Amino acid sequence: MQIKIINTSDHELPAYETLASAGMDLRAQLNEPITLQPLERAILKTGLFIELPIGYEAQVRPRSGLAAKKGITVLNSPGTVDADYRGEIGVILVNLSQDPFVIENGERIAQLVIAKHERATWIEVSQLSDTSRGAGGFGSTGVK
Numbered sequence: 001m002q003i004k005i006i007n008t009s010d011h012e013l014p015a016y017e018t019l020a021s022a023g024m025d026l027r028a029q030l031n032e033p034i035t036l037q038p039l040e041r042a043i044l045k046t047g048l049f050i051e052l053p054i055g056y057e058a059q060v061r062p063r064s065g066l067a068a069k070k071g072i073t074v075l076n077s078p079g080t081v082d083a084d085y086r087g088e089i090g091v092i093l094v095n096l097s098q099d100p101f102v103i104e105n106g107e108r109i110a111q112l113v114i115a116k117h118e119r120a121t122w123i124e125v126s127q128l129s130d131t132s133r134g135a136g137g138f139g140s141t142g143v144k
Contacts, residue, residue, distance in 0.1 A: 001053070002112070008088075009047025011106050024063060027092060030105040034094035040068030041075055044109055051082040052114070059113040060091055066109070072096030074110050081112075105135045 007013055014024035029047035036042060052058060060079035067073040075092040091110045095101050103109065134139065 001056075001114070003053075004051040006049040007047060008049070011047070014112055018124045023113045025063065026089065026109040026110045026112050027085065028059065028091075028103050028105060028107050028109045030103065033102050033104050036072070036093060036100050036103065038095055040106060041092060041094040043092050044103065046089045046091065049086060050081065051086065052081070052082045052087065055116060055119075056083055057114055057115055057117055058089070060089070061111050063108060063111055063117060065140070069097075070096060070101055072101055072109075078113070080089045 003015060009027065009029040011029070014026055016024055026046050026048070028044045029052045030044070034042065036043075050058060058081035060074055060077075060081065062073040062077055072093055072095055075094040079088060079092065089112075093103070093109060
């Protein structure tokens, strides 16, 4: 699939790192490094603007290495970029660690996954069909 993109950043376009990668890394577009203090959050701009076809979204997701090694994650994960949005892609990062984290211009801060989605039409009813699970949720099926 082809997607129109405007790149006002200092960096190359997002790209898949391997043949089987689902996501493309997003890089921070910064005039100067910023430091995220513990439990601090910030919206980091990417310099990227996209035009998705209707029926698709771009999902902004955390990078597993940053999350596991540094405690840095995407706060509204996954963040959704809708097909009719034409603004700059931003990433809401949060520092869940106990240490300050410095983000440099061009640092890979998140990943972008392009996903097809469906639009639903609600059908109001007075009763839903029975299942063995029923209304059980939040761990009701156990852990083992």
